Every structure is written in C-alpha cells, then in structure tokens.
Amino acid sequence: MxxxxxxxxxxxxxxxxxxxxxxxxxxxxxxxxxxxxxxxPFPDNHFDFIHIRNLVGSVRDWDRIYVQAHRTLKPGGWIELKDHFRPFECDNGSLKPDNVLRTWVDNFEKATIIAGINWGTAAAEFRPSLEKAGFKGVTEHIYKVPLGTWAGDQGDRMREMGTFQKEMLIIGAEGLTLAMFTRVLGWDKKEVDVFVASVREALKDPTICAYTRL
Structure with missing residues (x-):
C-alpha cells in the first residue's frame, strides 16, 4: 500500500x-x-490504518478485536495483520517426529489450549473472521519463511529471511517459553532453562530444512 x-x-x-x-x-x-x-478508548472513525502483528498465542477473543478495529477505522481505512501459522513445517523429512522443536511446539500448543488461547488456527482464520466483522476487499498473502539458510539456493532474499527467523527464535526462545511452561504447564524454571538450551541448539542445526508459513 x-x-x-x-x-x-x-x-x-x-x-x-x-x-x-x-x-x-x-x-x-x-x-x-x-x-x-x-x-x-478511541472514538468511532478515528484511525486511517491499524497494524497488528505477532499476537497469535496472546489473544483469547480475536473477534472482539476485529469488531473494535472496524469501529475505530475511518471509512476507507485499512487494517493489516501479520502473523505465523503453527510452526514448524518440513517437506523433506529432515525435521524428525522426535525433534525437540516439535516437542517445543506441541507443548506450547498444549499450554495455549489450557489457557483458552486460539493459537494453532488463529492465523488461518484471519480472512474469514475479518470478513465476518464487516471488512471488505480482504486479501491474503502467505509466504514460506525458512528456518536458517538452507533455502539459500532460492536466492539471497530467502537466505536473509531464514537468517533473521533463526536469530529471532534463538533470542526469543526463553521469552516465548517461560511463562506458558511454568505458569500453565507447571514446569520448574531450571527445567525450562535446560529445555530452552536444547531448543536453541536445534534451531542452529543446518541439516533441518524447516519453515513456517507467514
């Protein structure tokens, strides 16, 4: 735009x-x-543009957010959402069923279900939910974002995105894990620290050709 x-x-x-x-x-x-x-706390027809990103896993009632966004946008205004589908996907079998990354995602999803948060399917429901809230002309673009540089043969852009994705997850692994695993799943802090360390090592593994859809 x-x-x-x-x-x-x-x-x-x-x-x-x-x-x-x-x-x-x-x-x-x-x-x-x-x-x-x-x-x-905003009046009707207040904003020209609303941007929402990376809230999947944090929101219990998306429909309420959409309704409020629709109310506070001016006629002709725009809303944009950016978020991830459930990670991780892999097309060549290099991400094994027992890999710690799958354990990480499975446990996080278990915690969000207990907490009443729509995590696994929220991004997939963006378009129909926006239309249900009254938004018109809704379009959706889905991209594969690699984990690491394994997709570098597809161009520098894919290598760059993969590098950023890997570093973001390595840096954010503790923050993404700690609250859900301790407060919801009842893990001990030391147990989480050991687990996060293993997650970070898996994220660095260049043989795993995983990706997320964005």
Whole structure:
C-alpha cells in the first residue's frame, strides 16, 4: 500500500501490554500501555490504518478485536495483520517426529489450549473472521519463511529471511517459553532453562530444512 502523505505527517500510536518501549523514538510516535482485548478508548472513525502483528498465542477473543478495529477505522481505512501459522513445517523429512522443536511446539500448543488461547488456527482464520466483522476487499498473502539458510539456493532474499527467523527464535526462545511452561504447564524454571538450551541448539542445526508459513 502506498502512503501518499509524508511519513512525518502521520501520528502513530504504539500499543503494548508491557512497558518495554524504547525512549528514543520519532516525535510523531507515542506508546500506550494497554490491553488490546479490553475496550479500546478511541472514538468511532478515528484511525486511517491499524497494524497488528505477532499476537497469535496472546489473544483469547480475536473477534472482539476485529469488531473494535472496524469501529475505530475511518471509512476507507485499512487494517493489516501479520502473523505465523503453527510452526514448524518440513517437506523433506529432515525435521524428525522426535525433534525437540516439535516437542517445543506441541507443548506450547498444549499450554495455549489450557489457557483458552486460539493459537494453532488463529492465523488461518484471519480472512474469514475479518470478513465476518464487516471488512471488505480482504486479501491474503502467505509466504514460506525458512528456518536458517538452507533455502539459500532460492536466492539471497530467502537466505536473509531464514537468517533473521533463526536469530529471532534463538533470542526469543526463553521469552516465548517461560511463562506458558511454568505458569500453565507447571514446569520448574531450571527445567525450562535446560529445555530452552536444547531448543536453541536445534534451531542452529543446518541439516533441518524447516519453515513456517507467514
């Protein structure tokens, strides 16, 4: 989508549940600490553009978010969602059934089910749910994002995406795992630390040709 106005003319609100925002930000950006699943404190027809990303696994009631987004968007406004389908997929059998990455995903999904969070199918339901909420002209683009550089023969872009995906998961493995595994599944913190270490080693394995759909 093209932006016709200079970016400096846009006023941007960033919303997050936790106070983790940087202090050095552009002057047209401000952050608010709030729960997007609560009532949105904005009037009708307020926003030109709403962007939602990486909330799969965190939201219990997506339909409520869609309804509030539809209410607060101006006529002709846009909503954009970016998120992952259930990881990991593999087409050549290199990700074995007993690999720790599959154990990681299976346990995370188990925890989200217990917590009442729609994780495994949320991204697949984006399009029909948006249409149900009243959005028109909904389009969907699905991409394969490799884990690591194994898809480098498909071009530099795939190698770059794979590198970023791997590093993101290595860095974020503890944050993605800790709360769900300790608070919901009842694991001990030391048990999680050992498990996360094995997950990080598996993420670095160049022989595993896994990917996620985005």
């Amino acid at each position: 093209s932006i016709c106005l200079p970016i400096s003319s846009a006023q941007i609100i960033g919303n997050d549940l936790s106070p983790i925002q940087p202090s050095y930000v552009p002057p047209n950006l401000r952050f608010e600490i709030d729960d997007c699943e609560e009532d949105w």
